[in-house]
Amino acid sequence: MGSNESVTVVEETTRHTLRARLRELVASTEVGKSLPSERDLSARWGVARMTIRRAVDALVAEGLVERRHGSGTYVTPQPFVRLLGLTSFSQDMRDRGLEPGARLLAYRVAPADAAISTQLHISAGDPVVSFTRLRLGSGEAMAVETVWIPQALVPGINGSDLGGSLYELLSSRYRISPGAANVSIEPVLPDERVRELLTISENQACLRIRMVDSDARGNIIMIANCFYRGDKYQLTAQVSGGAFSAEQSRNS
Amino acid sequence: MGSNESVTVVEETTRHTLRARLRELVASTEVGKSLPSERDLSARWGVARMTIRRAVDALVAEGLVERRHGSGTYVTPQPFVRLLGLTSFSQDMRDRGLEPGARLLAYRVAPADAAISTQLHISAGDPVVSFTRLRLGSGEAMAVETVWIPQALVPGINGSDLGGSLYELLSSRYRISPGAANVSIEPVLPDERVRELLTISENQACLRIRMVDSDARGNIIMIANCFYRGDKYQLTAQVSGGAFSAEQSRNS
């Protein structure tokens, strides 16, 4: 098992190194300029061109870089074109090649008021842990989130646990695995407080995302209210066939 | 040259056929069951395994199918991110109990510029029908949309056809059925023109939604650029289990 792991680590490292080297290359390349050709990189780094291509594919998927058939691979003007997975902020940041972070702004345990208890499906007055965090990507403010969780689900939690991914904390310490989420998305102009936290101008729109997370059995775990910087977040979605069927069938 | 072209056509057809065959296979496979192995398909269809893999990659990206290392490739229970109300404006209005309507603001047929032709996967200069409509719900402005469609797909179309649902028109007259859409969503403060059309105040945010619609075979049908009133549109989405798995596996 030990040797097995070390092999894995080496491979992982190799793979990460390739992508990381490519990322560095992108970072050190002027926006709008082209990278060295795939064949060039392949020869220079001693790996097959297909391997280079797959690494480039990853950066293309992240929107860091853009291919032009017959011409070259170019550094994209604005790297923020990347989706929000809607699931985990930390994961999303890592996918973008940024270091996820969080700054705790408020933390409290209090009896649930009517609105919160209704949404969490608990009794009014039951203790609820709530906190507000500024979410960071490599130090830059990306979002402000406020989360409410029934205290019964997370005994012993405290503010110092909240420097990283909430999902990872819930999963590893409390064996709680979010199974589904209901998400509501709305464009808003944030108030001054949020605007200052996010360091955005007063005519920069945001996405307000409200989320209700459930576990695999449908029990509600938490609710969240988040403000995402509009200039950093473009949601992307793929709507597949079935969605159109209602309309189609109406014709027949 | 002629033979060259025919070869190209054959290759294109082969590629589409491969994905199409795979799609059929998925359609005829029970949800939760596994597809034949990649090696099996490779041998059966006489193409290299890497080629099969890339076709499967495409279906994975669409969420139709899911891979399990060491086990197999399985038909996904449901598309994991389902956005509600993003498909047909007319349908959405009816669902709200409002009368869908449209006011044509502009209509033109022109050669595609570089940006449009790239997105539509046609040649620059090919004729493209484009139009801008104000979408109404029982007379009230709800959204502004601009749509581009290759003229070749909609021969004989003209402005007077555009008073109602575009999807219904495409389906009934042209036998074009949207099979999937790629959607990008972004919060913005609209410019004055859009703001006046939508009769909203200057600090009301909007959703800018860009859409690329494809038919069942993956051919791109149209692209659209829409501004939806933020006070009338709250997107809702249901994210189900699989979306969290990337994060979970990172813990191990």
Added chain:
DNA sequence: AACGCTGCCTGGTCTAGACCACTCCGTTGC
């Protein structure tokens, strides 16, 4: 000087095979 051809360089696709890591199930040993 303007045009058009041509060849090189780019990304795009495919191949046939190799090896690794993971799962799953049947077998073997206790």
Added chain:
DNA sequence: GCAACGGAGTGGTCTAGACCAGGCAGCGTT
């Protein structure tokens, strides 16, 4: 009966090379 151990089959990754298709610049012709 149960548990541990395989082996077979699966997806995951990589290779080295081939050919196709699009872009572009330089050269020649006009």
